[in-house]
Amino acid sequence: AQTVTQSQPEMSVQEAETVTLSCTYDTSENNYYLFWYKQPPSRQMILVIRQEAYKQQNATENRFSVNFQKAAKSFSLKISDSQLGDTAMYFCAFMPLNNDMRFGAGTRLTVKP
Amino acid sequence: GAVVSQHPSRVICKSGTSVKIECRSLDFQATTMFWYRQFPKQSLMLMATSNEGSKATYEQGVEKDKFLINHASLTLSTLTVTSAHPEDSSFYICSARDPMIGKLFFGSGTQLSVL
Numbered sequence: 156a157q158t159v160t161q162s163q164p165e166m167s168v169q170e171a172e173t174v175t176l177s178c179t180y181d182t183s184e185n186n187y188y189l190f191w192y193k194q195p196p197s198r199q200m201i202l203v204i205r206q207e208a209y210k211q212q213n214a215t216e217n218r219f220s221v222n223f224q225k226a227a228k229s230f231s232l233k234i235s236d237s238q239l240g241d242t243a244m245y246f247c248a249f250m251p252l253n254n255d256m257r258f259g260a261g262t263r264l265t266v267k268p
Numbered sequence: 269g270a271v272v273s274q275h276p277s278r279v280i281c282k283s284g285t286s287v288k289i290e291c292r293s294l295d296f297q298a299t300t301m302f303w304y305r306q307f308p309k310q311s312l313m314l315m316a317t318s319n320e321g322s323k324a325t326y327e328q329g330v331e332k333d334k335f336l337i338n339h340a341s342l343t344l345s346t347l348t349v350t351s352a353h354p355e356d357s358s359f360y361i362c363s364a365r366d367p368m369i370g371k372l373f374f375g376s377g378t379q380l381s382v383l
Contacts, residue, residue: 199376
């Protein structure tokens with residue numbers, strides 16, 4: 156069974172600063188996908204970034220980047236130049252190829268003005 | 269715009285009644301859809317995998333007779349909460365996989381409140 160662990164229930168960061176959210180996972184699969192989703196108060200799941208396990212290069216989407224360490228099964232999210240609109244729940248997710256998606260417990264991020 | 273439509277967004281019902289939630293893929297055919305449940309301040313928990321034309325696969329601890337899933341077409345999956353009770357009150361979210369691009373898209377969720 157695959158598990159996803161987010162060890163930080165809550166985080167806060169000052170506006171314009173950088174914050175890193177941690178995620179580790181456990182799997183015996185070699186090929187899979189990893190994701191970070193943002194869930195604002197509307198509760199709509201918004202894809203932040205996606206990483207294919209077979210790609211060594213870390214994914215980047217504007218202010219969002221990941222540090223993917225396959226051997227360590229670690230997948231952290233770095234948010235640069237934090238904005239007030241980044242305040243939300245962030246979920247790390249794992250998905251084997253053509254299979255279902257499993258989520259971590261989530262990290263509540265608050266960006267302070 | 270949304271590629272997965274979930275309806276209704278909010279429903280309030282009396283205890284003992286049944287409620288149906290629909291999940292539609294709007295511009296792709298989804299052979300597989302997933303149903304999640306989310307309690308307040310908690311994560312999304314997978315309830316079942318819905319496969320078009322076959323029986324759904326339920327996660328351990330999820331009552332299949334309680335949560336009926338039908339995936340009769342390539343664009344529609346429904347979740348029916350039968351004989352709902354207050355403990356069934358939760359936020360239910362569906363997702364659908366676009367097999368052509370391998371991506372998963374989420375519906376906007378349904379808040380079920382059972383009185």
